[in-house]
Amino acid sequence: MKYLVITILTCLLCFIGITFAENKVLPAPNGIEMPMQYKDWRVISSSHREDNKTLRVILGNDTAIEAARSGRTKPWPDGSILGKLVWKDTEHPEWKKATIPGKFVHAEFMIKDSSKYKDTGGWGFARWKGLNQEPHGKDASFVQECFGCHAPVKNNDYVFTQPSPMP
Amino acid sequence: MKYLVITILTCLLCFIGITFAENKVLPAPNGIEMPMQYKDWRVISSSHREDNKTLRVILGNDTAIEAARSGRTKPWPDGSILGKLVWKDTEHPEWKKATIPGKFVHAEFMIKDSSKYKDTGGWGFARWKGLNQEPHGKDASFVQECFGCHAPVKNNDYVFTQPSPMP
Numbered sequence A, B: 001m002k003y004l005v006i007t008i009l010t011c012l013l014c015f016i017g018i019t020f021a022e023n024k025v026l027p028a029p030n031g032i033e034m035p036m037q038y039k040d041w042r043v044i045s046s047s048h049r050e051d052n053k054t055l056r057v058i059l060g061n062d063t064a065i066e067a068a069r070s071g072r073t074k075p076w077p078d079g080s081i082l083g084k085l086v087w088k089d090t091e092h093p094e095w096k097k098a099t100i101p102g103k104f105v106h107a108e109f110m111i112k113d114s115s116k117y118k119d120t121g122g123w124g125f126a127r128w129k130g131l132n133q134e135p136h137g138k139d140a141s142f143v144q145e146c147f148g149c150h151a152p153v154k155n156n157d158y159v160f161t162q163p164s165p166m167p
Helices: A002-022 A062-069 A142-156 B002-022 B062-069 B142-156
Strands: A042-049 A054-060 A081-092 A095-112 A123-129 B042-049 B054-060 B081-092 B095-112 B123-129
Touching: A042 A062, A042 B042, A042 B054, A042 B081, A054 A062, A054 A095, A054 B042, A062 A081, A081 B042, A123 A142, B042 B062, B054 B062, B054 B095, B062 B081, B123 B142
Parallel strands: none
Antiparallel strands: A042 A054, A042 B095, A054 A081, A081 A095, A095 A123, A095 B042, B042 B054, B054 B081, B081 B095, B095 B123
16 A cells, blocks of 8 residues: 555656646747747758847758748748747857857747738747747737738748758 | 569669769768768757858757767767858848858768777868869868868867857
8 A cells, every 4th residue: 555655646746747847938928839849950041140149040840841942932831830049149269250159049930820820921920038948928919029020021921031052 | 574674674773873863972082971861960059250251050960969968079979970051141132131041152071980080189071062062172181171270179179169058
């Protein structure tokens, strides 16, 4: 009987632990959950912004990578997710004319679902800030800020990223 | 008999086709073969060089990614391969203060094998230029150029790349 209680308690603690670990990143205010495993996605492109001194790497889930590599990005197919990792520029200690990723700014995502997100160009937007991955936005209206910024690239399916040429 | 001949000929043509496709990228002059599937590797970092106006993304094979994510990069373990994709800067058409990957310059690799490449810091170097992936270097001595350039980062296991901070 004692061993049964110990076993049940151990299982319960494991379950609580796993649940806590899985939910440690809060969803964005519009309900979008952070895409799991995004750090394992493949690369689509990169960019450097002189105005806010940031370096960026743009990754894609499998659907996005297949679309990018076959030129099917106008529009991107439903199911595509683009993930942008953003760092502040910092000077390379041994190559002064180079900048490398410094402080991690945020990871932001565009999720293509042309019916679910039809009011924002078919894209769901979300961003998690800093290494502690705090959701961006006070309420669900934050997406208007995202969508407004992406309006100039409406003719590129609201996406700034252009897949990099690769062999 | 006729069908047997047709079948054998078809198999032979397929074999030649597959062989040709697999070997279309020539090895580097030091004998290093281009690592297959490098475009599917995960990202370690990025950089922007002001001196030659290039954007870079640094990828790693599984061994390198595991090392980078667990801070075991001094030295990088044998079996690690770092791949750097380099593009010329080009202005983003809709965001003038941003540069994005333009012309593809080259893909270059560092392969860690501390015994095989002990004369060059434990690293084998190779580079393939342009979208047609032409091997860099007239003969095997080209690695001295690579190794000389990496000498200033001897204390970082001859590697310029520093894994980017990520959540």
